[in-house]
Amino acid sequence: MNINDIKMVGIDQNTPIEIRERVSFGKEIKKALLKFKETYNAEVVILSTCHRSEIYVYSENIALKTIKDFFIEYFKVTEDELGQYLYILTGVDAVKHIFRVACGLESMVVGEDQILGQVKNAISISQENFASGKILNKLFRDAITLGKKVRTETGIKDLALSISYIAVKFISDEFKDLNDKKAFVIGTGEMGQIAIKNLISKGTKVYVSNRTHSKAVDLKKIIPEIEVVPYDDKYVQIARSDIVISATDAPHYTIDYEKFIKVYKGKKICMVDIALPRDIDPKIGEIEGVSIYTLDDLKKTADENKKKRIGFINVIEKIIESAVNNFVNWFKTLAxxxxxxxxxxxxxxxxxxxxxxxxxxxxxxxxxxxxxxxxxxxxxxxxxxxxxxxxxxxxxxxxxxxxxxxxxxxxxxxxx
Known part of the structure; x- marks a missing residue:
């Protein structure tokens, strides 16, 4: 047995979105698994998220080129189109990679929780379809255990660098449980999208509005869980919401005090303004029942966490190295x-x-x-x-x- 028979081919968030969209397994993971399994009769697991598409294979007989060709042919793309973005790993490098992924070190928001659930889902789907086996089951089980361990022991998940991620954390502290809460996000840019994804991962129902309505409609194609609200109806939606996040590039307030006070019914609302210049009229924060967090509030936490996080990453790297060694040793004893x-x-x-x-x-x-x-x-x-x-x-x-x-x-x- 040779540990280099563990192989991985894939792309991640460093790949342009127009390419990621074309090579996303999405809801076709089962179809792709079965096609690969029936063609090559090897252990296979597919990890598919909005930021990465990866195929993990264990086989003594299948060459890396075969896996690469399957990836390219399945999505009907060319090797030139994928170019430098397609990466290939084998053996210890592949083991270390999935461990880093599960720990959140390869995520856009380092240390985030969502990827751990996605890794669990990947191996679960493979097992349900009898596509994985002893080696990949062990590899992914160890990755999941490791992901839980580093989050528990280091607390890295509480030290988010992203302003949007921290915004959601502030809201979590305000409400304790975001499940079944209604959130309204104004703005479909990068910060708005990160906030949306984090809210959805916590069980929050998310409504989205954008001055250019077509952008909100396009975003729903990427994140189908959201509900699109016409921009002209935003004040009505604000009054219905528990959470409001505004992240636009407007040169003026997108939420005006006078217009808000007319629709406000007295319920508790947590607002987070992550725009510059500010989107939310600060006078709204003086209304009883309404709390507003601004960039200044969030940035202090971000700066403090950035310093702490560097140390945590070094600790996590050492934990990963130990886990890789343990897996390699286990693999050696299989002989x-x-x-x-x-x-x-x-x-x-x-x-x-x-x-x-x-x-x-x-x-x-x-x-x-x-x-x-x-x-x-x-x-x-x-x-x-x-x-x-x-x-x-x-x-x-x-x-x-x-x-x-x-x-x-x-x-x-x-x-x-």
Whole structure:
């Protein structure tokens, strides 16, 4: 077995959106999985998000070019069109990559949570369609476990760099639970889109408006979960909302105090103004029940978090390196799995033989004592076999006496 038989081909957020749109598996993951599996009979997992499309394969027989050709032909694009954006990784590099992805280090917003759910979804779909196997199941299971670990141990998810991401965090602190809340986002630019995606990931119903209505309609094609609101109806929608985020490039207030006060019904509303110049008339913040956060409020947190995050990334990199080493070591021991099974079988048989021998020499022994003797002999045999297996695995991992170790197992564990 060779760890370089783990292969990955894909593109990420560094690829222009007009290309990403053309090579997105979207809802066709199952179709693509089955097509690959039926054609090549190999382990395969597809990770598809708005920022990346990646195929992970484990096979001793399939060449990287075959996977690359499948990717290109499936989407009916040319190699020249993908050009420098298509990346190919094998072995330890592929292992490290999926670990970094699951930890959020390859995300646009470093450390974000959404990607972890997407990695879980990728392996779940593959397992449901019998497309993955022992190697990729283990790889993705370790990636998910690692992703949870770094977020819990480092707290990086609470240190967002993106202003929009921090805006949603402020709102989360205000409401505690954003599930089933209604949010209204004005503006469809990059900051507005990041806020929308983060709100949706938290279970929030999101309504969107833009002065150029067609841009909001186009955004719905990319993010179908949103509801588009005509710009002229924005004040009515604001009054219905729990959350309002405004991120436009207008030179004046897009939410005016006088117009707002006419529709406001007294409910609690959290507003976040991430525009410069400001979109929301600051007088609105003086109304009881309405709170407003501005760029100044958010930027302080962003600057503080940026300094902290650099240290966290270094810590996470070390955790990832350790996890990669653990996976590589596990992979190395797969070569001696048959021999390990023989050792365990040998230990079981020996304990049974010795049990019968002891019982035959004892008289007047009841069933309870017999059971205790049997348990004790099995426990001793297991401890001895476990110790032997541990040392043999270490020898294999460290490339010490590899042939001698396997020969020893075959000779002493294989002939019972």
């Amino acid at each position: 001696i799995e048959p021999q390990i099974k023989n050792i365990n079988k040998f230990a079981d048989v020996i304990s049974e033989i010795e049990f019968e021998r002891v019982i035959n020499k004892l008289s007047n022994i009841d069933e309870r004592d017999k059971k205790n003797i049997e348990i004790a002999l099995k426990r001793v045999a297991k401890k001895m076999s476990d110790l032997m297996i541990k040392h043999i695995k270490n020898d294999i991992i460290n490339k010490k006496y590899e042939e001698v170790a396997i020969d020893f197992i075959d000779e002493n564990g294989g002939n019972i």
